Amino acid sequence: MTQVTDAPVKTAKTPTLPDAQKVTEVTHWTDRLFSFRVARPASLRFRSGEFVMIGLMSTDEKTGRDKPLLRAYSIASPSWDDELEFYSIKVQDGPLTSRLQHIKPGDEIILRPKPVGTLVHDALLPGKRIWFFATGTGFAPFASLLRDPQTYEDYDEVIITHTCREVGELEYGRKLIEDIRQDEMLAELIGEGFADKLRYYPTTTREQSPKMGRITDLMRSGEAFADLGVPPLAPETDRAMVCGNLAFNLEIKEMLEGYGLREGANSSPKEYVVEKAFLD
Ligand code: A2P
Secondary structure, rough: OOOOOOOOOOOOOOOOOOOOHHHEOOOOEOOOEEEEEEEEEOOOOOOOOEEEEEEEEEOOOOOOOOOEEEEEEEEEOOOOOOEEEEEEEOOOOOOOOHHHOOOOOOOOEEEEEEEEEOOOOOHHHOEEEEEEEEHHHHHHHHHHHHHHHHHHHOEEEEEEEEEEHHHHHHHHHEEEHHHHOOOOOHHHOOOOHHHHHEEEEEEEEEOOOOOOHHHHHHHHOOHHHHHHHHOOOOOOEEEEEEEEOHHHHHHHHHHHOOOOOOEOEOOEEEEEEEEEOOOO
């Protein structure tokens, strides 16, 4: 997702955090990954797949003043949820995540209520099958989109691929998919059997698991398509959203272009969209 620099905010005399929101829940998935939920400002409307700037106050070394330290985070919760969920990496010397990983329920974080982003249904033309391609914490925007009824209303088939180094890093996504398959509210909204549209294709690259390899290599060899029982992507039928590390985004973008898909935007919907996963 795009890193947006925030204009400096005058905070020296501010008694409380600007745009503060209370943390309600924190879950540590591995020593490198955690998710957390915060209260949702009543006025915050967003489209599933968008991101916001969140962070903590930090002291500027030069001036000694407190100022917000913010980063772009995809909202992982769907737009109908009363809370907001985020999924984050922990970087031990990362300016923000070295501190953010220690938050607890009851703590406050800063949340700028201005959602933006390109991983939204509006940026794609209608199609039959949608592919969500994620690596690592790039799963976050799809955690939102996979819980959005529109995803199942708009497409006959929804395929989420998630490539991580190790098995433990798949756990957040695996549990989410399991919960969606049993979600009574989504079943009621979309209709019984909606979960049959959902295909989950997790792969690991550095630890043994039932499906090993980078998704890009598995597509190039045709193995992913054979496993899923679908033909390679075609612009007439397939749409794609991509969120992962930079090298992955560039590689898969080139592959999608090779299949004949074109990159879309909010102002010009086409066949695929890409956003960079957050890295501190
Ligand atoms: P690999 O272990 O082969 O580098 P990271 O944790 O570094 O962000 O990586 C997340 C996952 O994305 C890893 O499984 C990694 O595989 C994979 N990956 C990294 N670069 C690419 C790429 N260019 N194409 C496909 N997958 C990639």
